[in-house]
Amino acid sequence: MAEATIPIFMRGKDKIMSLSDAVKTFVKPGCCICPGGFSYTKKPFALAREVIRQNIGDLFVTMNGGASICEFWCGAGLVSKIDTTYIGLEGIQPVAYSVRRSIQDGTVDIEDYSNYGYGLRTVAGRYGWPFAPMMCELGTDLMEHDTFAKMGLRGKKADGSWIHPSIAPARAAVIEDPFDGWGLRPHAFEGGDNTSNQTNHLEKVRESTAYTGKKGVKVALVPPILPEVTIILAQRVGDKGTTRIEGIWGPDNEQAISAKYTIAQCEKVVSEDELRAMPTHNTISMQYIDAIVEVPYGGYPGQVPYYYDYDWDFWRAYTQVNRKEKSEVDKYLRQWVMEDEWTFLSTRPGDGYPTITGTKGIERLFELRADARFGYKPGLARPL
């Protein structure tokens, strides 16, 4: 086979790229991008900042696991559509302000699922399934609202192709369970089931005619997610793409495997042998990683379990910044990311906001290092 025809996912060491090349190659204006991590944990912030530096806009962001990256992109005006479950910053800001404002002022359209609904979509995406069965969201307004349908983005064009490659023809479809609720727990074992849950209203549910007009146990089917590019942060990636995520996985493994391309930002590129000595700990097999970008501390200002903790002072200060005028937030973020990641990491930590310890730059990054016994930095001061 000629060199030129080797598939991207089989390129071996050629997958190792610079941050700017990886983003330039795989992230295009208008593409469907899926950021990994969860709230403050293992978010690929270096890749997110590079997207701002390269000013790649009109993004369709699909994600589970909190809105911190989406907050930065919305603040920089780079987002047009969001397919997600939750746009809060959890304990730091109940609703990510730039995302909220973009939805309220009409610059961003949003489609809502629940965390389990979306999680099942990532499972369907991972396994290449046409759908996954979901038994939540039933009876709620999540099932009644479909932004992408109203926008005419679902279904096929006249020529038979999909209107949008990353938007399913329907948000969900409800059917009757062909097995009549047999598999549900607590199950009708003799003498009851051995589960914590006690309530079981299957008899009532079998009489239900909602959604389909027919009696039977209702199951909603949800389509897979099919992003064009997923970005993740893993602590270690082997030089051919074998990936090990330590600490909580969040949605990363499924979202990475569901995508057409995945870029893995990592703390360290290591030899494949180092990871293959204990392969059960590896979470994504090599062919699902298309680009490997080594950026130590690139998860800053977030937390990377066993490596470093989040910059609490930064986030406290940022939730004041993002409530300013839209143009000011945009300007702040574009200046904040600086011209490249190394300049950013050696300059921005501790810069321009009040900090408890007064450290800056690399010194501050070192200060945030985690205690390996805990995975975080015990006693990190977190004043309100």
Place this chain on the structure above:
Amino acid sequence: MAIIRQTDPKKWTHVDDTEYEAYCKEKGIDPEKYTTMELLAIAAARQTYDFSFIFAGTGLPMIGCMMAQHTYSPNSLIIMEAGILDPKLLEVPISVSEARGGYMCSTLSNMADTFGTFAQRGFCTFGMLGGAECDKYGNLNSTTMGGYYSKSARDDGKTGPAVRFAGSGGANPIASYADVGLALMVQEKRRFPEVNEFITSPTGSRGPLGTNKDRFHYGLFRGGSTTIVSDLCIFRSSPETGELEMSEIYPGVDPQLVKDNVSWELKTAKDFKVFEAPMHEEIKLVRMVCDPHRIYLGRKTKREIAAHQ
């Protein structure tokens, strides 16, 4: 199943009184007088029972479930939706996914797995949540007010919703699968409408029980009753109708104030009683063990701020 609870404070996690006094002095807080956030966490813990599985959402519910483990339900297990089962929480997590939340847990995986392996599979006794709006049947709205759609999908001339909230996150599946809903809310009339504009999470019966508006008609096979812990009282679903009723009131609160702060004709439960004021042992524990940095407990409600002015 028999309900087991550890009601003997001597068997709870111990906090030294001298250390507690020093702590209160350092923080400038009254050792005996509890705040609203502390009351909510304590009241939430009292609703749990031992050997249960508590599925906790982000925010104050984390303090509530930590408190439950240190007091009434020492053998209960905490589930956090990002993938965590039974962590030993030494410091309060600010996110359901962060490393503080995963310390010494039994297993650590991902979100789809957590909801599948624990909720769908049958290990979700309590669903402890927060919400922006709660209606007469215990439905929470954490999605939107003033219309749902934005921009291109909107047809009323407005640019988007008046107020957009965070969205479901894990709240909907937690409410869908738990045997008992348990929501912590600050009570204001506008936050307790008769009917929610948007149902995100049905923690209770969803609509009148036995009608085609209840949760079972829509296919939810578990749950049906909820406990809403507000800063004025505790609401519970009526077993006959599913409607929220005033079940317990905090000491010193006028029942009329509770009624004035919901948007429907509020009924009083048959076994209505006055909530036993938080004990010294509970206040000590919630402060020193659950949230010593006061990340969540330091927050004040509008009612508290007004009372101090």
